[in-house]
Amino acid sequence: xxxxxxxxxxxxxxxxxxxxxxxxxxxxxxxxxxxxxxxxxxxxxxxxxxxxxxxxxxxxxxxxxxxxxxxxxxxxxxxxxxxxxxxxxxxxxxxxxxxxxxxxxxxxxxxxx
Amino acid sequence: xxxxxxxxxxxxxxxxxxxxxxxxxxxxxxxxxxxxxxxxxxxxxxxxxxxxxxxxxxxxxxxxxxxxxxxxxxxxxxxxxxxxxxxxxxxxxxxxxxxxxxxxxxxxxxxxxxx
Numbered sequence: 001x002x003x004x005x006x007x008x009x010x011x012x013x014x015x016x017x018x019x020x021x022x023x024x025x026x027x028x029x030x031x032x033x034x035x036x037x038x039x040x041x042x043x044x045x046x047x048x049x050x051x052x053x054x055x056x057x058x059x060x061x062x063x064x065x066x067x068x069x070x071x072x073x074x075x076x077x078x079x080x081x082x083x084x085x086x087x088x089x090x091x092x093x094x095x096x097x098x099x100x101x102x103x104x105x106x107x108x109x110x111x112x113x
Numbered sequence: 114x115x116x117x118x119x120x121x122x123x124x125x126x127x128x129x130x131x132x133x134x135x136x137x138x139x140x141x142x143x144x145x146x147x148x149x150x151x152x153x154x155x156x157x158x159x160x161x162x163x164x165x166x167x168x169x170x171x172x173x174x175x176x177x178x179x180x181x182x183x184x185x186x187x188x189x190x191x192x193x194x195x196x197x198x199x200x201x202x203x204x205x206x207x208x209x210x211x212x213x214x215x216x217x218x219x220x221x222x223x224x225x226x227x228x
Contacts, residue, residue, distance in 0.1 A: 006156065033216075042202065042218040043157075092156050099162065100145055100206055102216060107156035 002027055002095050006105030013083055013112050020079045021108045023093035028073035033094040034066070037107075043092065049076045083112045115140045115212070119203055119219035126226055132190040134222045136203030141181050144208040148177050148188050151200045151221070160201075161188070165208065193226045200224070 003026040013019050023032065034046040046066055047055040055068040069077045080087055091108045116139045126132060136146070145164045149157040161170045161177040163186070169178040176189040190197060200221040207215045 001159075004156075010154070042220045043204075045215070090154065090156075094157075099164070100214070101159060101162045102147060102157075102204070102206075103159060104149075104157040107154070109154045 001101070002029065002097055002103040004093060004095065004103055004105035006093055006108060008108055009106055010109040011111070013110065015084050015112055017083055018079055018081045019083065019110060020077050021091055021093070023076045023078070023105055025074045025095055029095040030073070031096070032070065032076045033096075033102075034068065034076075034078045035092045035094060035104075037090040037092065039089070046078070046091075080110065083110075085112045088112045115205060115207055115209075115215075115217040117203060117205055117217050117219040119201075119222050121222055122220070123223040124225070126193060126224075128193060128195060128226055128228050130193050130226075132193055132224070134188040134190070134201050134203075134224070136186040136188070136219055138184045138186075138205045138217070140207070140209065141184055142207065142209040143181060144206040144214070146177075146179055146186050147204045147206070147216075148175075148186075149202040149204065151202055153200075157202065190224075193224075195226050195228050197226050198224055 005024045032049045035043040046061045047057045049055045049068050049070040051070045067079045093105045118137045120135045147162045148160045163170050163179040174191040179186045200223045202221045203219045
């Protein structure tokens, strides 16, 4: 199993500002995943972050809006840039272990006002 | 494209009842299936992982079954407790070439167990 520490757990931000979410894993992992969960919806994959290379973004998500860093095998950040109320969601980071079991952080509940 | 459906969307029961939550998926080319629990505004906690070659997994009061060929899984919760109140999510991991490894989620079953 993997233990993931994600912070902040929640934040209220002004529109037009940016928020950086941090994700720390207790073991080295090749890939880290960032998801968004809009109110009342299920999870949508934003991007996959590999250490030492550019993140791979899903359709509908762009690097300018959601820049991702992956400086080492245990850490990643997701920035939500130039926020609008539509960005209000729960953001989650995730990893998988050798059996392809997925583990998630505690989530960041973002409200944009 | 894989689609995951969970029924019912919401369930409210008295404490002590045995429950069945349903999950169906449209593409049987899956690597595994995972059940999660999510408390309001929080992240996901992994409950059970079933590999595609397995039929069921058990953990405490939880039992999950998988019928890959028919595209169905059930999560059985025995002797429900108020602490079981949460949203339960089902997710399948694709084993199909173009989407290999991708995780597809249902929208969840919101469970309320009242004392």
